[in-house]
Amino acid sequence: MxxxxxxxxxxxxxxxxLRLARKNKLSAFGLLMFTLIVLASIFAPFISPxxxxxxNILDRLQDRSAEYILGTDTFGRDTFTRILYGLRVSLMIxxxxxxxxxxxxxxxxxIAGYRGGWVDSLIMRVMDMLxxxxxxxxxxxxxxxxxxxxxxIVLAITVTILPKFARVARAPTIALKEREFxxxxxxxxxxxxxxxxxxxxxxxxxxxxxLASLWAAYAIRIEAYLSxxxxxxxxxxxxxxxMIRDGFNHILDAPFVSIYPGFAxxxxxxxxxxxxxxLRDAIDPKLRD
Amino acid sequence: MKLLRNTAIATLxxxxxxxxxxxxxxxxxxxxxxxxxxxxPHVSTKTEDKTxxxxxxxxxxxxxxxxxxxxxxxxxxxxxxEVSEDGLTWTFxxxxxxxxxxxxxxxxxxxxxxxxxxxGDESRSSVSSDYRAxxxxxxxxxxxxxxxxxxxxxxxxxxxxxxxxxxxxxxxxAEELGEDFKTNPIGTGPFAYGELVxxxxxxxxxxxxxxxxxPEIDKITVRYISAISARDLAFQTGELHMIAGSREDRWVNxxxxxxxxxxxxxxxxxxxxxxxxxxxxxxxxxxxxQALAHAVNREELIAFAGASVARGNESPVPDGxxxxxxxxxxxxxxPDRARELLAEAGYPDGVTVPVAITERASLFGPMQVLQAQxxxxxxxxxxxxxxxxxWHAAIRDDASSLVLYGAARFPVADTYLxxxxxxxxxxxxxTAVTNFSHCNVADEQIIAARSEPxxxxxxxxxxxxxxLIVDEVCSIPVFELLQVWAxxxxxxxxxxxxxxxxxxxxxxxxxxxxx
Numbered sequence: 001m002x003x004x005x006x007x008x009x010x011x012x013x014x015x016x017x018l019r020l021a022r023k024n025k026l027s028a029f030g031l032l033m034f035t036l037i038v039l040a041s042i043f044a045p046f047i048s049p050x051x052x053x054x055x056n057i058l059d060r061l062q063d064r065s066a067e068y069i070l071g072t073d074t075f076g077r078d079t080f081t082r083i084l085y086g087l088r089v090s091l092m093i094x095x096x097x098x099x100x101x102x103x104x105x106x107x108x109x110x111i112a113g114y115r116g117g118w119v120d121s122l123i124m125r126v127m128d129m130l131x132x133x134x135x136x137x138x139x140x141x142x143x144x145x146x147x148x149x150x151x152x153i154v155l156a157i158t159v160t161i162l163p164k165f166a167r168v169a170r171a172p173t174i175a176l177k178e179r180e181f182x183x184x185x186x187x188x189x190x191x192x193x194x195x196x197x198x199x200x201x202x203x204x205x206x207x208x209x210x211l212a213s214l215w216a217a218y219a220i221r222i223e224a225y226l227s228x229x230x231x232x233x234x235x236x237x238x239x240x241x242x243m244i245r246d247g248f249n250h251i252l253d254a255p256f257v258s259i260y261p262g263f264a265x266x267x268x269x270x271x272x273x274x275x276x277x278x279l280r281d282a283i284d285p286k287l288r289d
Numbered sequence: 290m291k292l293l294r295n296t297a298i299a300t301l302x303x304x305x306x307x308x309x310x311x312x313x314x315x316x317x318x319x320x321x322x323x324x325x326x327x328x329x330p331h332v333s334t335k336t337e338d339k340t341x342x343x344x345x346x347x348x349x350x351x352x353x354x355x356x357x358x359x360x361x362x363x364x365x366x367x368x369x370x371e372v373s374e375d376g377l378t379w380t381f382x383x384x385x386x387x388x389x390x391x392x393x394x395x396x397x398x399x400x401x402x403x404x405x406x407x408x409g410d411e412s413r414s415s416v417s418s419d420y421r422a423x424x425x426x427x428x429x430x431x432x433x434x435x436x437x438x439x440x441x442x443x444x445x446x447x448x449x450x451x452x453x454x455x456x457x458x459x460x461x462x463a464e465e466l467g468e469d470f471k472t473n474p475i476g477t478g479p480f481a482y483g484e485l486v487x488x489x490x491x492x493x494x495x496x497x498x499x500x501x502x503x504p505e506i507d508k509i510t511v512r513y514i515s516a517i518s519a520r521d522l523a524f525q526t527g528e529l530h531m532i533a534g535s536r537e538d539r540w541v542n543x544x545x546x547x548x549x550x551x552x553x554x555x556x557x558x559x560x561x562x563x564x565x566x567x568x569x570x571x572x573x574x575x576x577x578x579q580a581l582a583h584a585v586n587r588e589e590l591i592a593f594a595g596a597s598v599a600r601g602n603e604s605p606v607p608d609g610x611x612x613x614x615x616x617x618x619x620x621x622x623x624p625d626r627a628r629e630l631l632a633e634a635g636y637p638d639g640v641t642v643p644v645a646i647t648e649r650a651s652l653f654g655p656m657q658v659l660q661a662q663x664x665x666x667x668x669x670x671x672x673x674x675x676x677x678x679x680w681h682a683a684i685r686d687d688a689s690s691l692v693l694y695g696a697a698r699f700p701v702a703d704t705y706l707x708x709x710x711x712x713x714x715x716x717x718x719x720t721a722v723t724n725f726s727h728c729n730v731a732d733e734q735i736i737a738a739r740s741e742p743x744x745x746x747x748x749x750x751x752x753x754x755x756x757l758i759v760d761e762v763c764s765i766p767v768f769e770l771l772q773v774w775a776x777x778x779x780x781x782x783x784x785x786x787x788x789x790x791x792x793x794x795x796x797x798x799x800x801x802x803x804x
Contacts, residue, residue, distance in 0.1 A: 055661040057592045061539065075593075075657060148674075230648050234672050235657055249535070249650050251518045253543050 027278020033271035041091060044084035052077065052085040053236050061254045070260045074246055079257065083264045086238035091268070093150065093239070094220035097157035101219075102212050104158070105165025106204070110196050112166065113173030124170065127163035135160045139222055143231045150233055153226060157219045168211055172204045210279040217272035224265050240265045313507035314802050316780065318531035319514045319523065320793065324488040329471040330456035331407055331414040337533075339453075340793030341511055344493060345390075346458070346476035348451035349381050349401065349434075354797050357556055357700060357788035359611065362446050366396065366457055366477065367434075376441045376742070381449075383432040388498040390481035391473075393459040398428035400460045405436070407463065408454030416454040418707065418714075418722065419699075422740075440740040443611070443703045443747075452699060452790045479504045479798040488513060504798040517650070524550070530780050530802070531794060534773035536651060538595020541773060550775045554598060556788030557697040558769030560607040561590075561655060564692040564709070564725035565764060571642065572690055576634040577668075578762035582620035583627035584666040585659065591768050593658050599768050605710065605758045607769055612702025612738070612751035619759050627666040639667025645689035646672050647680040651770065656693050659767075684725060687717045692725040695770065697792060702751045706735045710758050728763030731755075779803045 040047060050068075056076035063071045070080040112123040130138065142156035176182060177200065185195050220240075226232055227241025235242065240261045247257030326335035330342040351365035352358070367381040387396040407413050409420030424439045438445070449455045462475035474482050479499045483492035493509040512529065514520045517540075520532040534540055534552065544552045563585070571577045587601045602608055603619040631639065646656045653674065660670045670691070675683060684692045698704040707722070708714050712729035714722035731754035738750035758764065774794050776782075783799030 053661065053664075055658060057589045057658065060593070074654065075661070230674060234674065236660060249517055250539075252521050253539060 024278045024281060027274050027281070030271045030274025030278065033267065034275055037087060037268055037271060038091065041084055041087035044081070044088065048078065048081040048084060050078035050081040052082045052238055054078075061250060061257065063254075063256060071254075071256050073243070073257050074250065079243075079260050082238040082243055083240070083261055086240045086243055086261060087264060087268070089150075089233060089237060089239045090220055090223055090241070090265075093154055093157065093223045093233075094216050094268075097154045098161065098212055098216040098219045100154070100158045101162040101215070102165050102208060105162040106169040106201070106208055108162075109166035109169025110173045110200055110204075113170040114177050114192065114196055114200065116174075120170075123166065127166045130159065130163045131167075135222065136225055139226055140229070140231065143226055148226075148231045148234065153223060153231075153233065156226070157222050160222065161215050161219060164215065165208065165211070168208060169204055172207070173200055176200050176203055206283045210276055210283055213272055213276035213279060217269040217276070220265065220268055220272070240268075314505065315508040315510065316506050316531070316796060316800070316802060317510045317512065317529045318796075319512040319520045319529050319533065321515055321517070321520070321533040322513050323515045324513050325485055325491055327471040328474045328482065328485070328491075330458065330474070330476070331404075331416065331454055332471065334415055334453075336792045337511075337513070339791045340789075340795065341491060341493065342456055342476075343451065343478075343789070343791030343793070343795035344480040344509065344797075345474060345478040345482060346451060346456035347387075347478055348455035348457060349383075349449040350446050351451040352788075352790055353784075354795060355555075355782070355784040355786040355789065357790045359444060359447065359700065362450060365451055366401070372445075376445075377438045379436040379438075379445055380429070381434045381436070383434065384500060385432055387477050387500045388496075389459040389462065389477055390475050390496055391462070393462050393475050396457065396459070396477050397431045398434045399431075401434045401457055402426045402428050403460035403463065404457045405449070405454070407458070408456075414454060418720075419448045419454055419704070441742060443701045443739060444699075447699050447701060450790075480506075480509055480796065483508070499798055501798050504796075505801045506796060509796055524775060524777075527777070531774060531776040533793065534775045536594060536598045536770050536773045538597050541595070541597050544775050549778070551778055551780075553772075553774045553776065553786045553794060555772050555774075555786050556609060557700065557790065557792075558600065558602075558607055558609065558771050559695045559697045560602060560705075560769050561652070561693060561695045561767045562605065562709070563659065563765040563767060564694055565762060566687070566690045566692070566726055567761070567763060568727040569687075569690045571634070571636065571640050574634045575762065576630045577636070577640070579620055580627040580630035580634070580666060581663065581668060582762050582765050583623045583630065584663050584668060585765050585767065586622045586662050587767060588622070589662065590655055590658055593655065594768065594770060598771050598773055600771075602766050602769050603759070604755050605764055605766050606702045606705045606751070606755055607697070607700075610698075610700040610702050610705065612706075612748060614752040614755045617752075617756055617759050620762070624666050631667055636667065639669060641669040641671060642690055643671045643673060644691045645675055645680055645683045646693065647677045648674050649677050652693050652695060655767070659693065685716050685721065685723075687725075689725075693767075694723070694725065696723070697790075699790070702755075703735070703739055706731065706751070706754055706758075707739075710754070710763060711735050726763040728758060728761065730761045730763070731757040 059072050060074060060076040061072060062068055068078050073079055108123050112120040138160045139156040142159060143152055146152040182195060182199055185199050224241035227239050228245045232242045233239055243261035244258045250257055320337040322337040326333040326338045330346050347365045349365060349367040350362050353361040353363050366383055366387060368384050370379060370381045372379050383398060389396055405426045409417050409423050411417040422438045422440050422442045424437045427435050429435055459475040463470050466473055479496055480493040481496045483494040485491045491511040495504040495507050497503045517535045523529045524532045541552050544550050565572045565578050565581060567573060591599045591601050604614050604617055606613045646653055663670060709723055710728045710731055712732050713720045714724035715727050716725055734750045734754035738747050741747040741750060772792060779802055781801045781803060782794060783797055786794055789795060
């Protein structure tokens with residue numbers, strides 16, 4: 001009975017998730033939008049006839065046309081194609097860094113909460129230190145020092161959101177470790193690692209996933225910020241932030257070059273937020289309405 | 290956009306009608322930089338600083354305002370000059386009663402001797418190499434200066450003109466202020482240094498005692514706004530009278546079409562050259578360099594900037610410079626040949642090269658076009674985009690195998706050839722200037738041409754040097770970009786602007802602001 005407890009909340013949550021789609025139309029719409037965006041970026045080569053790096057100088061800075069659905073940029077590259085490929089990079093950076101931050105942050109949070117004492121103090125003070133810096137500053141610092149490339153940008157974003165996950169994971173761990181099923185596990189002689197991984201982690205997973213979906217949107221925005229101020233992936237690789245930056249020189253005479261990728265950032269962030277909100281409602285009925 | 294423009298005109302009229310007659314005449318302009326450099330005319334090589342030096346200083350002679358041709362050299366601080374038969378002794382007679390800014394007294398031969406000696410001193414000047422043939426500069430009396438040369442140089446008047454080292458500073462001010470001189474530069478020009486707020490603006494005030502007469506404009510504010518869109522917007526709303534424009538067809542056309550501003554497109558053409566590091570793999574192999582030259586499509590690069598502001602050039606010396614050779618044999622655009630050469634050199638599958646590049650659009654843009662062109666033949670550039678000053682430091686540290694550089698120099702072939710292609714100028718050596726390619730094939734011709742008395746023979750030597758550099762593929766000259774500025778119609782410069790060695794529209798004592 002005590003061991004079965006671990007599964008009960010999960011089952012109800014799965015049911016809630018299914019209910020979500022029916023009840024919360026807005027979130028379902030968000031989910032649909034996000035799925036479409038991901039699919040479009042994956043199947044970019046089949047959707048667009050253009051190459052994202054192919055320059056047609058004579059066709060530069062053109063507005064929408066049959067050939068260039070969303071016009072062309074400073075170098076005559078097709079904006080629509082670049083958005084699709086840019087989404088790939090932006091999503092990859094955003095999702096990878098959020099996932100890494102989630103795994104590392106939660107592990108640290110659970111260890112801190114479960115162990116308590118000096119381990120807790122040490123981990124959480126370090127996390128507090130990281131949180132003390134404004135997010136963008138930490139990211140900027142890391143990228144500026146290590147150099148701007150894919151791995152470093154992922155690292156920078158991971159470090160900036162990792163402490164948030166640690167905090168979120170720690171609080172419920174402290175409550176859960178006093179529960180009977182944990183004590184039972186301990187009485188059976190299971191190791192701390194097993195208890196943390198098998199008995200505690202699944203119980204906080206729901207909340208963490210909700211936050212992950214919200215913070216993934218945030219991570220994509222940080223990537224766009226960093227790219228916009230010139231600390232993004234090196235050209236000619238398109239990312240949404242660099243595309244906005246590239247178009248900025250022509251913001252008065254050809255605003256569309258920046259506006260379309262900006263709109264793409266908006267759609268991704270909006271869809272992730274809608275999904276996140278819906279998930280939170282499903283998991284925490286108290287917050288509904 | 291139309292609404293915006295209309296509002297801009299309305300604002301202009303409103304401020305013009307209400308404020309101008311009551312207040313002192315103040316001219317505001319914005320340059321494309323984040324901040325001023327060191328405001329010492331013998332030190333700073335920054336474009337934006339040169340423009341303000343042109344308003345603050347005089348030389349012994351000057352290029353007539355709005356012109357940069359050697360024919361247009363006219364008296365400035367010197368009222369007349371004589372040259373000895375052998376061309377080695379030059380005697381300048383100075384104007385009397387010329388006053389320095391800020392009560393630093395009358396300009397005399399002492400200041401001229403001090404300034405030219407300072408300009409030739411490596412520790413206090415960044416252009417000392419221009420003065421290496423100066424054996425002595427002496428004051429004969431208070432108003433006579435004699436310059437003795439160790440050898441004939443291509444254009445002596447050029448190095449004593451109102452440009453870079455030729456600018457005359459106050460000896461007393463430079464000595465008394467020492468290090469502080471660059472934050473309080475004292476010259477004789479129509480405008481004096483007022484105030485500098487780092488990263489925001491530089492204020493120049495009229496020099497009432499200017500020897501050509503008191504300036505019409507009372508105050509100039511030079512704002513530092515690096516983003517073109519921000520300059521554009523401020524100009525359109527009437528906050529600025531003049532702005533450094535975007536060097537692009539589109540911009541020039543839309544500004545001209547608006548009918549509410551005057552666009553000045555003027556000389557010099559800054560030559561954009563891709564310098565190839567001949568000492569660094571893979572470009573130490575001439576076949577790879579030739580492949581590179583065959584892969585560059587100039588037509589496309591010119592189209593990128595636009596025909597109204599750009600023109601092609603295959604010579605290592607810019608068009609219009611004395612000694613420029615227009616008819617060189619060069620490697621034309623031929624991607625197939627490029628691929629062949631690359632394969633011969635041992636790179637059948639292409640080669641990847643890391644390259645440092647500034648974030649400034651005027652070089653970063655063309656570099657991205659080059660990147661796409663070169664990738665067509667299998668030369669893949671990994672761009673490391675850097676902040677402008679950091680990039681300047683990196684390329685002088687020999688850190689990049691390709692350097693896309695844009696420069697305008699004193700319009701004589703010697704300056705360009707010496708600074709970019711003579712082996713003494715190779716970067717990271719004690720005598721380094723800007724030889725990024727480690728080129729050393731034309732040393733003999735460059736030196737010989739410098740003191741060649743026969744004009745025809747001199748041209749031959751210069752042409753030979755240019756052909757040698759092209760054959761060795763030390764660099765790939767790509768295109769020239771002209772200077773582009775916009776001004777409100779009420780700004781009357783007081784001269785025809787065809788060219789400006791100061792790389793910007795210089796405001797003179799005659800410039801006016803009408804209503």
